[in-house]
Amino acid sequence: xxxxxxxxxxxxxxxxxxxxxxxxxxxxxxxxxxxxxxxxxxxxxxxxxxxxxxxxxxxxxxxxxxxxxxxxxxxxxxxxxxxxxxxxxxxxxxxxxxxxxxxxxxxxx
Amino acid sequence: xxxxxxxxxxxxxxxxxxxxxxxxxxxxxxxxxxxxxxxxxxxxxxxxxxxxxxxxxxxxxxxxxxxxxxxxxxxxxxxxxxxxxxxxxxxxxxxxxxxxxxxxxxxxxxxxx
Numbered sequence: 001x002x003x004x005x006x007x008x009x010x011x012x013x014x015x016x017x018x019x020x021x022x023x024x025x026x027x028x029x030x031x032x033x034x035x036x037x038x039x040x041x042x043x044x045x046x047x048x049x050x051x052x053x054x055x056x057x058x059x060x061x062x063x064x065x066x067x068x069x070x071x072x073x074x075x076x077x078x079x080x081x082x083x084x085x086x087x088x089x090x091x092x093x094x095x096x097x098x099x100x101x102x103x104x105x106x107x108x109x
Numbered sequence: 110x111x112x113x114x115x116x117x118x119x120x121x122x123x124x125x126x127x128x129x130x131x132x133x134x135x136x137x138x139x140x141x142x143x144x145x146x147x148x149x150x151x152x153x154x155x156x157x158x159x160x161x162x163x164x165x166x167x168x169x170x171x172x173x174x175x176x177x178x179x180x181x182x183x184x185x186x187x188x189x190x191x192x193x194x195x196x197x198x199x200x201x202x203x204x205x206x207x208x209x210x211x212x213x214x215x216x217x218x219x220x221x222x
Contacts, residue, residue: 004151031207032207032208032209034209034210042215043199043213043214043215043216044152044199044213045213046210046211046212049208049210087151087152091209094164094165095140095142095157095159095164095165095203095205095209096154096157096165097142097154097209097211098154099151099152099153099154100151101150101151102151
């Protein structure tokens with residue numbers, strides 16, 4: 001089993017749609033969780049940290065379910081500029097960081 | 110300059126060459142990271158330094174040799190690489206306060222011929 005698993009995608013959605021990405025992790029001792037976005041041939045950029053109580057930043061909502069070892073990212077009112085690869089990231093203890101393979105999103109006009 | 114910078118942005122080297130990648134961060138962070146990103150594969154953590162001390166070495170071959178002279182600079186020395194080492198090498202930095210939010214440089218695209 002991979003340490004961090006994501007829906008491979010690609011997700012193709014129209015502008016204005018709501019889209020949700022899922023991620024599962026295998027290490028129950030993991031403490032910190034993040035979503036990054038990566039545009040084609042660019043570096044990953046931090047989108048948001050994921051907190052136990054769930055958190056929202058504008059159109060983006062992240063949730064954590066420790067019991068099921070599951071993280072989600074919800075994007076509402078999708079924009080063309082949201083097209084990117086979304087990376088689920090788990091801190092497995094200390095500075096050890098595990099990246100998922102990413103979910104590709106295409107938002108179409 | 111602000112953020113995390115990396116040089117060179119592109120590098121082509123032969124298998125017998127020796128080269129170095131450089132990373133510099135201007136964010137006041139104490140931890141710095143090297144990652145490898147190959148085509149269609151997740152980012153792979155290679156090394157982590159915290160306050161100049163190496164804290165992670167993810168079973169990286171010895172042909173990759175990191176150096177961290179201070180909290181703002183990180184190098185990756187390369188020698189006798191293989192074609193399969195061709196990839197995007199990304200540097201990142203973070204605070205060491207437990208948040209581990211990492212900020213990445215633009216990467217060095219390395220091609221080994």
